[in-house]
Amino acid sequence: MISTVRVKVPGKVNLYLAVGRREEDGYHQLATIFQAVDVYEDVTAERHDSLALTMTGRGAHLPVDESNLAIRAARLLAAEAGIAPAARLRIHKRVPVAGGMAGGSADAAGTLLALDRLWGLRLEAAELQRLGAALGADVPFTLMGGTAMGTGRGDVLTPMIARGSFTWLLLTQSEGLSTPAVFGAWDRSGVETPPPAVSRTFARALAEGDTGFVARNARNDLARVALALHPGARAAMEACALLGLPAIVSGSGPTVAAFVPEDEDVDALLAYFEASGVAESCLVARGPVPGAHVIDES
């Protein structure tokens, strides 16, 4: 019988994020390209007689009650399997909280995968994806990883061919942004919303490994409103512009991902941004990387 399962789950950046109309359920139609990056949540599940959660790292201050997506994931999976949600979960968080990098979704994805193994359920990947989508729009992608196009709410995924590797400098902020608040500001900004689609030229550059073109032409419809709401993220974007580095707001922000071309000295850039004071922390991240996976079970 398995008594401990350890799972690693990546955070993500959005290389492309086109927003369409708001549906009756409050969700917006999206055409997005996710890329999983090597900033990981560690999720450990152990046998226990009830459901318990502890969080460390960047998540040390987060509530571990029913508002935590990992708790909701555990309850959903148990209900689906018709068993009691009994396990001790430990999450070591590295993905910024409320940063636009799907950290909460990654915790839910890791919980689904770890408990699927701990409880011996062995659900199909498609089944875990379906449960993930019920928890949040980004959960299916953090399960899948790599580079993928997301349509619908961002939860209908098509893997994409993406050659080459991207190096990002992630500029995080101490104050996060609420995703519903950013979408709300987007709605109030009153822009025309044609059906969202990924540009063909962009998808081709991704397939051909033209990482520079992809970074320079990255699109995020939410960037304008996210930056208007967050002076810190604005300062980070301005610092990137000053250096001539292509930069994107990740998802609903406020994390800014600066693209580091191959001929740039990443350590020098890291030192520069750490000294500049425009970010709470600077992380070097590479993508794409695989989605949620088991690293140890005993």
Ligand code: C5P
């Ligand atoms: O699914 P998730 O809980 O991550 O979404 C958080 C919020 O972000 C939603 O309640 C909604 O306000 C907004 N959202 C949206 N359209 C999407 C995804 C998220 O409006 N496609």
